[in-house]
Amino acid sequence: MDWHVAREEFKNYLKLERSLTGNTVEAYVRDLTKLVEFFELQEFSLSPETVESSHIEGFLKYLTELNVSSYTQARILSGVKAFYKFLIQTDYQDTDPTALISSPKLTRKLPDTLEFHEIEELLSVIDMAKPEGTRNRAIIEVLYSSGLRVSELLNLKLNNLYFDLGFIKILGKGRKERFVPIGKDAMKYTQLYITEYRNKMKVKKGHEDFVFLNRRGAQLTRVMIFTIVKNLAKAIGLNKNISPHTFRHSFATHLVEGGADLRAIQEMLGHESITTTEIYTHLDMSYLQQVVHEFHPRGKGNDQ
Known part of the structure; x- marks a missing residue:
């Protein structure tokens, strides 16, 4: 059985035999699709029947490296387990590669994931009447809308802002450059900060091109962002x-939960991790922008 047929039969089983709601069915199928995407990224020629537990474990490790929360990993694994339970119950196969795999521990040492409403609450308490308020709003918007590392935010340069295209250029680990989509609200508040605050500051020599500055006109530090x-x-x-x-962790988790393509998420996070960079050569910037717009809670922005 190939994956396409397996997914369709699994979907019908969930609808007809388990009488699950449409949203629940789609969630299960989406979880299974993530596993299939992973196999494609790895160039594994696997059918549902030839998957082994080591492949599932590799998939969970991959999700961890994508900063996907342990809660979301557990939910995805639950969907995959349901799929193999279906295959066994319908006599498509005899063994279950997920049987001995435990759900990721929710105490795994990863940062907590913020719910979207919590991010909005954090943004709502920023005092925009203070000079640093606009800057801080822009910082949080950029971190969440583009999934940046702290070091990448600190080193963001004015000449790396391509707001006309909806992108910023990032210098990541190993001094490798990548282009990342930026949300409308992140652009709005960053531009507001630059024009209403930063451009009126006395900037220290050597710090002229950094986007985010402290009150003394110097580049911000990691401690200040924390x-x-x-x-x-x-x-x-x-x-x-x-x-x-x-x-960054929430950025990745919310995109995965929304159904975004794993390859696009990995590209935007700047991870090499398991797969090679060549895999992403066909993912053009317009596609990455579309992924954020469709699947990121802040990607749609406000046309105001």
């Missing part, structure tokens, strides 16, 4: 241990 995030969390009484990386 302090901004911690203070916002405290202001809304958030009972989660969050850091700037939490927004």
Whole structure:
């Protein structure tokens, strides 16, 4: 049985025999599709019957490297387990490669994932009347809408902003450049910060091209970004241990949960991880932009 046929039969089984709702059925099928995408990325020539437990474990490891939360990993694994339970119950195969695989521990040392409403709450308590308020709003918007590492945010340059195209150019690990889509709200508040605040500052020599500056006109530090995030969390009484990386983690998780293509997510995060860079050569910028627009909660923005 090939994957296309297997997915269709699984879908019919969930609808007709388990009487699940349409949204639940689609969620199960979407989880299975993530596994198939992973096999395609790895160039594994596998059918449902030839998958082994090591392949499933490799898939979970891959999701971890994509910053996908342990909660979402557990949910995806649940969908894959349901698929193999279906294959056994319908006599398509005798063994279950997921049988001995436990769900990822929810205590795994990854940052907490923020719900979209929590991100909106964090943004809502930023005091835009203060000079640094616009800057801080822009920082959080950029971290979440583009999934940047803290170092990438700190080193973002004015000449790497391509707002006319809806992209920013990032210098990532190993000094490798990549283009990442940026949301409408992130562009809006970054431009507002630049025109209303940054352009009126006295900038220290050597710091002229950095986008985000402190009150003394110098490049921000990692500690300052952490302090901004911690203070916002405290202001809304958030009972989660969050850091700037939490927004990158949430960016990836929300895209995966929304159904975005794993290859596009990996490209935007700047990961080499398991697969080689050549795999992504056909993913043009317009496609990456479309992925964020369709699947990221902040990608649609507000046309205001």
